[in-house]
Amino acid sequence: EVRLVESGGGLVNPGGSLRLSCAASGFTFSSYSLNWVRQAPGKGLEWVSSISGTSKYKYYADSVKGRFTISRDNTKNSLYLQMNSLRDEDTAVYYCARDSGWTGTAALMSNDYWGQGTLVTVSS
Amino acid sequence: QSALTQPASVSGSPGQSITISCTGTSSDVGGYNYVSWYQQHPGKAPKLMISEVSNRPSGVSTRFSGSKSGNTASLTISGLQAEDEADYYCSSYTSDSRGVFGGGTKLTVL
Numbered sequence: 001e002v003r004l005v006e007s008g009g010g011l012v013n014p015g016g017s018l019r020l021s022c023a024a025s026g027f028t029f030s031s032y033s034l035n036w037v038r039q040a041p042g043k044g045l046e047w048v049s050s051i052s053g054t055s056k057y058k059y060y061a062d063s064v065k066g067r068f069t070i071s072r073d074n075t076k077n078s079l080y081l082q083m084n085s086l087r088d089e090d091t092a093v094y095y096c097a098r099d100s101g102w103t104g105t106a107a108l109m110s111n112d113y114w115g116q117g118t119l120v121t122v123s124s
Numbered sequence: 125q126s127a128l129t130q131p132a133s134v135s136g137s138p139g140q141s142i143t144i145s146c147t148g149t150s151s152d153v154g155g156y157n158y159v160s161w162y163q164q165h166p167g168k169a170p171k172l173m174i175s176e177v178s179n180r181p182s183g184v185s186t187r188f189s190g191s192k193s194g195n196t197a198s199l200t201i202s203g204l205q206a207e208d209e210a211d212y213y214c215s216s217y218t219s220d221s222r223g224v225f226g227g228g229t230k231l232t233v234l
Contacts, residue, residue, distance in 0.1 A: 047223035106221035110160045114169040
C-alpha cells in the first residue's frame, strides 16, 4: 500500500524557517518524481515545487522561488521542503504527492497518491 | 504562471450529467496532453480522478470522463450521485516544466 506521511508543520513567526518532511512507503521511492502542493485556508490548490527521482531536476513556483528548497533522500524514502523567509501568505496545508509520470525532464503534474497534509501557520 | 480558469460552482440533480470546464493557454492546457482532474471532499486530501486528459485511474468510477479541445479541458460526471458533491480541481503541466492548478469548482448535488 502506498503511503505518504507529512510532518514538520506548526506555528512560525514571519521571517522564520521550517522544514517539512514526507515519509514514503509501499513503492520504489527513487523511481518517482514528487511534488509539494499547498492549500491556504478556504482556498484552492497551489503547486509549490517538484523534484525528479534522482534529484537532478527541481522546479519551483514563482511565489516560493529563492525561499523554499526541495530535496529528497532516496536512502530514507523521504522528501523534504526547507522553507525560509516565511510570509503570512505561506500559511497553508502542505501536501506531498507522488507524480505518476515523467516527461524526461519534468513531472507530469499528475499526482496519484497524496499525504494527509501538514498545517503551516505563519503569524506573529 | 496564472491559475487555470474554472467556474466557481456547478450544480445538478441526482442522475443528471454535469461538465466542468478548465481554460488555460497554449503554454499549458492547449500545448500538452497532461491535464489532470482531482476531487476533494472537505477536510480530505485531493484524489486523482482523471490523468493525461482522459485516463481514468484504477478504481475511479466510469461515470467520470475527461476531454480537451484547444485550450479548454473538461470533466464530465454522468449519473450524478450525492457522494459526488465535492470540490473539483484541474491541473496542467506547463511549458516551463512547472505545474498550475485551476481555481476549483464546487459541485452541489441538488
